[in-house]
Structures are given as C-alpha cells and as structure tokens.
Amino acid sequence: MAKKPNKLRARLPRGFVDRSAADIRATDEMLSKIRQVYESYGFDPVETPAFEYTDCLGKFLPDTDRPNAGVFSVQDDDEQWMSLRYDLTAPLARHVSENINEIQLPYRTYRNGWVFRNEKPGPGRFRQFMQFDADTVGAPGVQADAEMCMMMADAMEALGIPRGQYVIRVNNRKVLDGVLEAVGLGGEDDAERRLTVLRAMDKFDKFGTEGVRLLLGEGRKDESGDYTDGAKLSAPAIDAIVEILEASAIDDLIDYTNDLTFKTAALSKFAINESFEAGFRELKLISVLVTSAGYQSDRISVDPSVVRGLEYYTGPVYEAELLFDVINEKGEVVQFGSVGGGGRYDGLVKRFTGRDVPATGFSIGVSRLMTALKNLGKLQTADVVAPVLVTVMDGDTEALGRYQKMVQDLRQAGIRAEMYQGNWKKFGNQLKYADRRGCPIAIIQGSDEREAGEIQIKDLIEGARLASESTDVDNVTWRESRPAQVTANEADLIETVRGILAAQAEDRRQANGD
RNA sequence: GCAGACGUAGCUCAGUUGGUUAGAGCGUCGGAUUGUGGCUCCGAAGGUCGGUGGUUCGAAUCCACUCGUCUGUACCA
Missing domain, CATH: 3.30.930.10 (Bira Bifunctional Protein; Domain 2)
Structure with missing residues (x-):
C-alpha cells in the first residue's frame, strides 16, 4: 500500500507553551x-x-x-x-x-x-x-x-x-x-568541596537533617537508586553545620553582646x-x-x-x-x-x-x-464576558450594513459585541457558535422584525439553563418556544441588552457567594 | 546529566499465545431542521500504532537503538 505523503507535524519545542x-x-x-x-x-x-x-x-x-x-x-x-x-x-x-x-x-x-x-x-x-x-x-x-x-x-x-x-x-x-x-574549607584547593557543602545545606528543606547529614558525609542514594557523592566532612563539622541549619532563630545561635560568641555546644568548637x-x-x-x-x-x-x-x-x-x-x-x-x-x-x-x-x-x-x-485554584480568572453576538439573517449589503451599525452602537455603549462572520446561511450554526463561545446574548433581526421596526434579543445564559431543565422536549417544539427571548423596539436595543447583562452579572455574583 | 515508568484517532483508553482491513466512548464535521443553542436519530472525516532497524511466512504485540512524556535525582544564573 502506498503511503500517504508525510504531513508536517505541528509541534512545540519542549519547555515552551502557547498561552491561552x-x-x-x-x-x-x-x-x-x-x-x-x-x-x-x-x-x-x-x-x-x-x-x-x-x-x-x-x-x-x-x-x-x-x-x-x-x-x-x-x-x-x-x-x-x-x-x-x-x-x-x-x-x-x-x-x-x-x-x-x-x-x-x-x-x-x-x-x-x-x-x-x-x-x-x-x-x-x-x-x-x-x-x-x-x-x-x-x-x-x-x-x-x-x-x-x-x-x-x-x-x-x-x-x-x-x-x-x-x-x-x-x-x-x-x-x-x-x-x-x-x-576548614577556606583554601583554594577545596573549591569543589565548598560547592558540595553549600548544595547540601540548600537541600535542608527538602531532605531534612538526615538527608543533609548524608550529603555532608559519605553521600546519599535517592529512591530511584541514583547516588549523590557527599562532601566527606568530619563528624564534628557535620554536627556544627546541622546545628546552624536547625536553629529556629539566629539569636539561638549567636550571643550578640560585645564580641560575638556562639551559644551552642557543637558550634562553640x-x-x-x-x-x-x-x-x-x-x-x-x-x-x-x-x-x-x-x-x-x-x-x-x-x-x-x-x-x-x-x-x-x-x-x-x-x-x-x-x-x-x-x-x-x-x-x-x-x-x-x-x-x-x-x-x-x-x-x-x-x-x-x-x-x-x-x-x-x-x-x-x-x-x-x-x-x-x-x-x-487561587488564580483570579478575570471575569471577562464574551461578546454579544449580532446574528446575520440576510446577506445583502443593506442588511449587513444594518447589522454592522447595531454592533457599532453596542460597542460605543461600552458593550463587547461582534457580528457573525461565518456562513450566515445556516442560522442554527450562528447560535451554536454563540453558545460555545459563551456569548451572553444574541441579537436577531430578520425581514419580519425589520418591517416591524423590532429586534429579537435572546438571553443565551437563561436559555441554556431552561434547556438543561427540560431534556425530553423534541427539537421542533423546543425551537418554536424561542426560550429566553424577548422582542424589543429597535430603538431600545442598548437599553435592553444592558438590562440583561446586568441581571446576568448579578446572578454570577450570587453564584460566587459574594 | 543519571535512574525508573510510560508512548495506539483531537481527548480518555481497549487491542487475547505474534495471525485478515487496528477498535470503542467522548469530541469534531455533515444531515434529519433553507428563521433559533439543548436532547434524539442517521452519516462522515480523522491513525507514519512515537521513530529507525532487526527477528519472523506474518509485528501495535518480540529484540536493539533512538526520540518524546511523566516522576525522582543532579544542576538552577
């Protein structure tokens, strides 16, 4: 069987991420x-x-x-x-x-x-x-x-x-x-062991006293069986270092009167x-x-x-x-x-x-x-509301212009809004898009509404809630019930949308419990 | 770098002692429905079985190497 030509595989270099x-x-x-x-x-x-x-x-x-x-x-x-x-x-x-x-x-x-x-x-x-x-x-x-x-x-x-x-x-x-x-590791020759000691001390939080003792002494083996060579310090030196690490406050270690002196037994050496x-x-x-x-x-x-x-x-x-x-x-x-x-x-x-x-x-x-x-779960996810979707019922230039105008009016009123840019001929897809995108509201104006000087304003959040409550209704009935949808005068677009958005915001606040 | 575990569809995973054309669920797309999201039904697309080589009549399955992911460890400016 002939192999298909290899597709280029989209892939990100490891250690890099795309940000959402x-x-x-x-x-x-x-x-x-x-x-x-x-x-x-x-x-x-x-x-x-x-x-x-x-x-x-x-x-x-x-x-x-x-x-x-x-x-x-x-x-x-x-x-x-x-x-x-x-x-x-x-x-x-x-x-x-x-x-x-x-x-x-x-x-x-x-x-x-x-x-x-x-x-x-x-x-x-x-x-x-x-x-x-x-x-x-x-x-x-x-x-x-x-x-x-x-x-x-x-x-x-x-x-x-x-x-x-x-x-x-x-x-x-x-x-x-x-x-x-x-x-006794002050000299130039001991540079390597100095690093080992410092690294061992750095591990105190992770491995605790015993782990650090091993690293300061002979060496330590971890669960996977990997072995880390130790600094091979003398027992008194290890005791002194461990005592410093375990101190809960510097005043436990040091007497600050006049000449500094160490307070503890191991350190006093x-x-x-x-x-x-x-x-x-x-x-x-x-x-x-x-x-x-x-x-x-x-x-x-x-x-x-x-x-x-x-x-x-x-x-x-x-x-x-x-x-x-x-x-x-x-x-x-x-x-x-x-x-x-x-x-x-x-x-x-x-x-x-x-x-x-x-x-x-x-x-x-x-x-x-x-x-x-x-x-x-402590990350504050910014409460960004998806845009209001103005749907497209007619694709002629004049109608498109009207939809664009509605979108601009919404934007100028400070409301995130967009006009549907996909294939407008499948109207169901427009609402599906709005739903998946998390749009709060869809604006609908076909020729019927246009002639009456009206618009349909659909509360998608409320509609979703209604849908989840009645799952056994057949599609045609559900569709024709036009859930959570109000008819408004064209002139009241902004006001009505604002009212619904405010109500939704209030619901979110209550759901969050504040 | 070192050690171990794991790589099968976009995701989660099945896949028998090596045996025809590699499966499921979810998701995606299309249709039922040319003006209404959900549910339901029908259909479709989607696979270098991580890669290369080897063993074999035959490999997703066994072997070697390699790449990647995860965990630990090392390093961390």
Missing part, C-alpha cells in the same frame, strides 16, 4: 498587582531587550559542571556571539554601566520580561518564562536589602497569597563563607571568624529593621539554609517560598521550591565600570508562581 486567553489575562492581572507594590515603594520601570552580547551576560561560574549549557546563543552578522537573556539582573548591570553618567544613584528600578534557559523543563519550569525584578543599584547598606525583603512579602500578599502561606527566608553569603572557613561576624551582624540588622517596620518572622525569617545561586551574590540573599502544597493534574503533591529570590551583588557593575557600585535586588518567577496559584 485566560492565562494572558491572569498574567496581566498578576503583573499589575506586583507593579503597584513596586511603584508604591518608589521604583521606576526600565526595559532591556531579550538579546545581549554573550560576554555581557557573563559567565561567573566557579561552577564548572556545565561549561556551555543553559543558554540559547546565536552568532550575529559580524560573528559576535549573542545570547537570549537568562535573567534580568545581568542585563540591568549592563544597562546601568552603559548609562552610569546619566543615572542618578541609588537607582531604584523594576521590570518584567521573558527570560530563556536551555535546560530540562519540569512542572512549572519552562525554557521561556517570565520574571519580575526589582533592584536598588548604588546602595551599600543592608537597609536596601531589608527593603527588598519587605517588598517581596508585600508582593506575595498583593497576589492574594495569605499571610502564613508564604515566607521570605533570608541568609547571608558571608555566614556561609564563615561556615566553610570554620570547617569554632571561633567566630571575620566572615561569620560580618554576616551575622548584617542578618541581625536586617532582622531588626524588618521587625520594626512591622514584618514579623511569619513573613520574613532568617534561615541559614538559604544558599541561592553560587555565582555573583556577595552578601544577604533571600528567597520567597510557598508553604502550601501544590497539587498537579494527577492529584499528586509536587515539590515546588521557591517562587522568587535575590540578593546583594556588589561586583556585577564593577565588571564593566571598574567602579564599586553595590547593588541588591530580587526576582519573582511569574510563570512559576502562576502555575502554583493555578493548581491551587
């Missing part, structure tokens, strides 16, 4: 809520393009695991390499550096945009996704970091996540450096080093600042297991985490992780300018957060 009307509207809603928060903090928008020269995005990797993966790159006409941005921070550093003479520091700015990562997608993880960032450039003090944390908490609540269902966890890269120094001291003092300061601004530890909490990226952070780091379970389509609880984070990156602008320009900022993973809210 509902998604787009929900995203817009989210963005405007976040924007409102940032604006109220006095931040101004700025936008940079999706492409940058690859060297400007920078590779700060001490992390040599994956030398070139993760980024989409192309070569320009002049053979310079360009890449799609993989976050909004590096492009901002480029923008600030390029315009450093015009920009008034400290520069408080926000922006949202698509970013691209060439890596394996997961639930709520895409290769193109939206981030919403805010940064303060040229502010050296931790008060800028504290403000970032507060703003992030406010953004979470503005998005409808109730207090107690999220937390902003704060740590300090200097504390982590102090830990590494204290367990270590001296406070310079990094520890600087890090803990900054954390304490942030903690005091946010508390006096009214943000208690249920919203912003110091947590030494926060590690974040291993690249450019130099001081405080923070992370927004959702505390509710996220359920996927199959009803399984999926581990979700953080929906945003950031930190202080004092070295990023200096790469371009040579000048010290300290900066701090954070990023909200809009796409990711939206997946979580959607799965939870």
